[in-house]
Amino acid sequence: MRYEFLEHTADVKFRAYGSSPEEMLKNAALAMFSVMIDIETVRPESVWEVELEAEDLEGLAYRWLSELLFLFSAELAVFSDFDISLSHDGAWRLNARVRGEHIDRKRHSFETEIKAVTLHQFEVRPGDSERPWMLQVVLDV
Amino acid sequence: MRGDHMLDKIEENIYELPIGYKEGMRVPGRIFISESLLEMVEPGTIEQVANVATLPGIVKYSMAMPDAHLGYGFPIGGVAAFREDGGVISPGGVGFDINCGVRLLRTDLTVDEVKPLISDLIESLFEEIPSGVGATSRLHVSDSELTEAFIAGARWAVEQGYGTDEDLEHCEENGCLKGADPSQVSAKARKRGRPQFGTLGSGNHFLEVQYVGRIYDEDIAKRFGLFKGQVTVMIHCGSRGAGHQICTDHLEVLSRAVRKYNIDLPDKQLACAPIGTPEARNYFGAMAAAANYAWANRQIIAHWTREVFAKYFGDVEMPLVYDVAHNVAKIEEHMVDNRLERLYVHRKGATRSFGPSRKEVPSDYRGVGQPLLIPGSMGTPSYVLCGQDRALELTFGSACHGSGRIMSRSQAKKTYRGADVRASLQREGIKVMATEPAVLAEEAPEVYKPSHEVVEVVHALGLAKKVAQMIPLGVSKG
Secondary structure, three states: OOEEEOOOOOEEEEEEEEEEHHHHHHHHHHHHHHEEEOOOHOOOOEEEEEEEOOOHHHHHHHHHHHHHHHHHHHHHEEEEEEEEEEEEEEEEEEEEEEEEEOOOOOOOOOOOOEEEEEEOOOOOEEOOOOOOOEEEEEEEO | OHHHHHEEEEEEOEEEEOOHHHOOOOOOEEEOOHHHHHHOOOHHHHHHHHHOOOOEEEEEEEEEEEEEEEOOEEEEEEEEEEEEEOOOOOOOHHHOOEEEEEEEEEEEHHHHHHHHHHHHHHHHHHHHOOOOOOOOOOOOOOOHHHHHHHHHHHHHHHHHOOOOHHHHHOOOHHHHOOOOOOOHHOOOHHHHHHOOOOOOOOOOOEEEEEEEEEEEOOOHHOOOOOOOOEEEEEEOOOOOHHHHHHHHHHHHHHHHHHHHHOOOOOOOHHHOEOOOOHHHHHHHHHHHHHHHHHHHHHHHHHHHHHHHHHHHHHOOOEEEEEEOEEEEEEEEEEEEOEEEEEEEEEOOOEEEEEOOOOOOOOHHHHHOOEEEOOOOOOOOOOEEEEEEHHHHHHOOOEOOOOOOOOOOHHHHHHHOHHHHHHHHHHOOEEEEOOOOOHHHHHHOOOHOOHHHHHHHHHHHHOOEEEEEEEEEEEEEEE
């Protein structure tokens, strides 16, 4: 399972999974955009580069999702493909190539607009060979 | 509700969550709610009331209004005040949509004059006032104009020709929260805020043409300029991407501050900093800038609304009844143990409710109290209430802000179809325009608590008094 949505009355709560932190972050991005739009309708025509740094993986995950929302809002773009590489030597660094396109009203139909990524119950759970990595997120919509 | 056995009933409509409920609670919780509304409150909401009670410097109680429901950080409907000395300020008590709020314009038109034209009128409002996901404004402000709006709020808009000085007198804080610091607004927040300045947004934001269906208090209604059958316009929106980004940016800073100042938190969204520290000061300055952006935004939208009405009805007067914030932290003076104290009052999905004794009440409403504007869900009545002094004793001068969701958006979309919701409203004579049908399903009237029940509790407790009920004629949604 890439991600699953949990019940939340006023907002949106999901868990994204992955066999690595990279895959977990990718699936979290997919989960987030799937709240707003049918990802199938997004053509990966353009590329945006994202570079981020944070003290820990949880902080990095928050920055990652917040940065994507910023790009959505500032560039009026939607994304469907996320190529992520991570490194850490004390601090965590993320380099990503994000593919998508500018919003096209004729093809893109929107559902709930996400206002922000909250830190409420925000949690990264490290995985082992048995269980994958998990990121839990509550979005303000 | 599971967990309500933890609550002690203090008197009718007042429940207390004792200090022992959760480790670290510094004060008890107080939930102002009826028994039947309490049934609908999720257990997580009670946890959130308890979480807020653990914050340093909290005064008296961690409170929740009758429209309380599950939020993030504070519950929605949450109110808490913190003392200047030893207290904290937290974006968890304000939210991302800083100064999301409501304003009400009155007209001298009657329902019979407007009803025949409602369909065209709503279509024009929908066209003239940008709304929906990714909507951009027809206003093109420069970076320095944006800075001025961050500082001056609705006054900036009035100085640009959007409205009148009387409008400012009828805004909470006169449409400008003092202490805004634009240097604490990031380039990202500016980039998001500039094209969205003068847009309604999406989700539960709306512009509604309505009429006064019922008057509960003739004298106060007269003071507020309201009469039965009168057409009014309600605008519900906030600080758009500017506010969302400001909160996101400062949440990260305050998360680090929590470690720096050794504050133990039960929820990361309650990140905060002690009042007086640079982190707290910077957040407050940025939050005030976002609040001012929201007031200017509602001022601009009100002006465009007046322009549309003028096209249909000629020289029609549309004074502002009032404009209230329902997501904000403010410095207010309140009596604590018989002493007047400066407190940082956080209202998250709650409205200020100041009665006749407060100097903040506009001069022409003095002796009566401030108006409170309580929107219903789409298609259901909204209310005008009047602030009461009893609220100063019970809730730091606060009351409810709306009706509160009871069904999640995903469940709503499984249960309702946008087209059906539109058709059913149409049958009731309510014209609805929306950019996306999904929004109509998510905002179907049935997904909210009945707003009249929430208002009844507020009225019965004496937090605010019922003045008028407005019935929707048409809605423009995001």
